[in-house]
Amino acid sequence: METLIRAEGLTKDFEKHTAVSGLDLQVRQGEVLAFLGPNGAGKTTTVRMLTSILRPTRGAATVAGHDVVREARQVRMLVGHLTEFPGLYLRMHARDYLDFYGELYGMARATRRDRIQELLLQFGLADAAHRRLSEFSKGMRQKVALIRSMLNSPRALFLDEPTSAMDPHSAKQVRDAVAQLRGQGHTVFLCTHNLFEAESLADRLAMIRRGKLIALGTPQELKTQFLGAPIIEIQLARALGQSWSGLIQNGLADKIRVLDYSEMHLRYRTDDPRATNPYFLAKLSEAGAKIVTVAETHQSLEQVYLKLVQET
Amino acid sequence: MSDYMLTSPAVASRSALSLYAIGETLADALIITRREVRDSLRDWRILAPILILTLIFPWIMNFTTRVAIDFVTEYSATIIPIRLIPFGLMIVGFFPITFSLVIALETFVGERERNSLEPLLGSPLSDASLYLGKLIAATALPLGAAYIGILAYLTWLYVSIGYTSDPLVLTQILLLTTMEAFVMVTGAVVVSTHTTSVRAANLLASFIIIPMAFLLQAESVLLFWGNYNVLWYIIAALVIIDLILVRMGIQTFNREEILSREVDDINPKKLLGRLTAQFRVSNKFSPRWLIAENVPQILKANPLPVVVTLIALGVTFVVGWLYAAQFPLPPELMQPLQVQKDFATTAAGANMTFMPQLNTPAIFIHNARTLLISAVLAVASFGVLSLIMLMVPVGLVGFLTAALAHTGTNPALFLAAFILPHGLFELPAAVLATAFGLRAGATIISGPRRGENSGLIGALGDWIKIFVVIVLPLLLIGAVVEVYVTPQIVSYFFAR
Known part of the structure; x- marks a missing residue:
């Protein structure tokens, strides 16, 4: 699949510190990349460079083949950017506000009208379109800001904490919208502290700390890389007739690493559960084991995140 | 205006390109201007004083002028009213334009403080469009009010004492008012780039207000003295200051500077x-x-x-x-x-x-x-x-x-x-x-x-x-x- 966002050695120095240092990153067309990191890690600066708002001090980046420095205007035309704070003009009516931004993107009046109506309906704000933004709740304001960033049907959508101020229902609407955008082939660059959101929406995760990329991969890849192989737990209805070790040593010794066990249960790690587990379970059945449950112990993304943030 | 324009193969000649780019910059700027002017018109804190200064103040000024004329005429000091009226015109024009400073600080620093500037920075607008749009917006309303105020004052004067202004002096006063408004707004932009809050900007605004107060006093002396030719030098100086401040504004009011400035500390x-x-x-x-x-x-x-x-x-x-x-x-x-x-x-x-x-x-x-x-x-x-x-x-x-x-x-x-x-x-x-x-x-x-x-x-x-x-x-x-x-x-x- 085509690489839509490409950063090579992207660096941003401010007067007193380096916000982003040598960032190498590629995001494919239609991919959702969650960009994680503690406060001040360099997430917002990275987004600002990729959306042609700030110029990189060193390195280069392109969005849809356009250089973020030399072709800044094209890049800004192609991307949508939801900023950390909605930053609305509260004296304006919602529809007028969105119309103003549509005009800035050079959209024709009729196109603006249709697109605004479509998005207002999608986010359940059509009835409030004539109200002043000062009358909107926090969640509604965030939705308006999200609509603003989607007005130009961006090829890449950069979302900075999109659900931070939203109630669960509104947050789900946003997540659904992101999923829908991905389905339509849009690329989403999602900066978030919400790890559930990151795991449920993102194809891949990138973690940044002190301006440096410290991890990149799918949620499962990161879990495996930083928390180890999946942990499987087997519960039996009654004690096994023979020892666990005898069963494992018979052809599985190099594939299963036992963590703990009793007569009625076994916890182990395996690097290749798809190949190992069916074989092992078959052997258990042959040995007359009455299996109650076979379950993978949950390893959360939070564990990965905390491990990375604390270690590096 | 933009990198896009500079690389577009569709535009054949450089001059056509420049004209097109200028036109596009201006068109984009006017989108910003329209929104900002509408926003100011929705704010009664700005609108009410401007209306008072535009419509009621000229009437008060006219009343004062008539009283002063009646008084000094008793002592045959007819030169005083002749000199007083141009001074009155200048004051009537100056008061509304002081709001350009308030609007400018609000539009340049206020937006930054309320976080509404960053979405604009993420839009395809060029830095020049954004600057120009805000500059025109901050100047247009107070300046329009100043012109209306001067017109209202002249109308009152004509109706009450049959006074008609010397076109040259009127032109000078209109030019002075315009240039002063631009100095205040362009100065406010420079101030705004050194602060991150409206409060700090208001404090720094004294760097604009104090010289303007001195300038007004000097202009008053010249108007009472009747040495109108010197006003041309002041107008020329204001034009130069405007150009310098615009250059400073363009240098400092851009994405990189706005977002890279970390804190307001002068240590x-x-x-x-x-x-x-x-x-x-x-x-x-x-x-x-x-x-x-x-x-x-x-x-x-x-x-x-x-x-x-x-x-x-x-x-x-x-x-x-x-x-x-x-x-x-x-x-x-x-x-x-x-x-x-x-x-x-x-x-x-x-x-x-x-x-x-x-x-x-x-x-x-x-x-x-x-x-x-x-x-x-x-x-x-x-x-x-x-x-x-x-x-x-x-x-x-x-x-x-x-x-x-x-x-x-x-x-x-x-x-x-x-x-x-x-x-x-x-x-x-x-x-x-x-x-x-x-x-x-x-x-x-x-x-x-x-x-x-x-x-x-x-x-x-x-x-x-x-x-x-x-x-x-x-x-x-x-x-x-x-x-x-x-x-x-x-x-x-x-x-x-």
Whole structure:
């Protein structure tokens, strides 16, 4: 699949510190990349460079083949950017506000009208379109800001904490919208502290700390890389007739690493559960084991995140 | 306007491209302007005072004018009302435009404080469009109100006392009002780029309000004095200030500067640290490095201010020379130049109160002090006053040389005897000090630049180095020559 966002050695120095240092990153067309990191890690600066708002001090980046420095205007035309704070003009009516931004993107009046109506309906704000933004709740304001960033049907959508101020229902609407955008082939660059959101929406995760990329991969890849192989737990209805070790040593010794066990249960790690587990379970059945449950112990993304943030 | 336009193959010629880019920049700017003007019109805190100043204040002014006219007419002081009305026109126009400062601070800093600026920065708008749009928006409403106010006042005057304004004076007042509004708004932009909150911006706004108050007083004096021609000079000065401030605004109100500025701190200790760091190499103060390496490097790297200063001085000398023909000295003074026979010995004892005593320490201190003051003024005036301070004596020398030439004195001999001996040392010193002062002042206009020795602190550091290493020694030699050599040469050629 085509690489839509490409950063090579992207660096941003401010007067007193380096916000982003040598960032190498590629995001494919239609991919959702969650960009994680503690406060001040360099997430917002990275987004600002990729959306042609700030110029990189060193390195280069392109969005849809356009250089973020030399072709800044094209890049800004192609991307949508939801900023950390909605930053609305509260004296304006919602529809007028969105119309103003549509005009800035050079959209024709009729196109603006249709697109605004479509998005207002999608986010359940059509009835409030004539109200002043000062009358909107926090969640509604965030939705308006999200609509603003989607007005130009961006090829890449950069979302900075999109659900931070939203109630669960509104947050789900946003997540659904992101999923829908991905389905339509849009690329989403999602900066978030919400790890559930990151795991449920993102194809891949990138973690940044002190301006440096410290991890990149799918949620499962990161879990495996930083928390180890999946942990499987087997519960039996009654004690096994023979020892666990005898069963494992018979052809599985190099594939299963036992963590703990009793007569009625076994916890182990395996690097290749798809190949190992069916074989092992078959052997258990042959040995007359009455299996109650076979379950993978949950390893959360939070564990990965905390491990990375604390270690590096 | 944009990179897109600059790379577009569809646009054939460069001029067409420029016109298209300007048109596009303006069109984008007007989108911003429309929104901001509408927003201001929705804010009763801005609208109510403007309406009062536009409609009610002219009526009060008219009433006051009539009362004043009735009063002074009793004493046959008819000149006063004639002068009072243009003053009234100026005041009626000035009050509404003071709101341009409020609107500008609100639109430039307020947006930043409320986080509504960043979405705009993420839009395809160019920095110039954004700046222009906000500039026009902040100026349009108060300026429109000022014009309406002036019109209302004139209408009241016509209806009540049948007064019609002199079109030239009215034009001057309209131009003054317009330029003052732009100065306040462009000044507010510069202020806004140094702050991150409206509160801090309001405090810094005194840097705009106080000079404007002085300007208003000066204009009032001129209007009562009836010397309307001087107003043209003020208008021209305001246009220049506007252009300078617009340049500063464009330099500083852009995405990079707005988002890169971290905090509003002015830390004298840190600034002093940065200044003194320029005098150290490998963390040590080294006079040898300063004299042998650093100062020559600085001179080599900065030919432009020196060239600008020399051109300005050359032009001034010629202008001074030409003025001598236009404004000749009184006939009783038009005699060939001669000095007393004992000039060389008595010159040292001369004591004119406005001139330094003719002894080495006095001349040295006078010249060094003048160049030091010139540098301070350079920083406060973007370099202009520093240059003017040197242009004035050079212009006078040009005038005097030409005037003496008309009396039959050889101008080359005059310059060679009176100026050249000590001028060989003092002139390069003055030119260098002025040029580097000019550079220091100009760094303020050219906006912040990244880099170790960039910006005002870097330029001031360079000025100090040049002043200490080159200027002061030259001034000292010049003072010695001026006391002991110049009078001898003058006496040799010009003694009776």
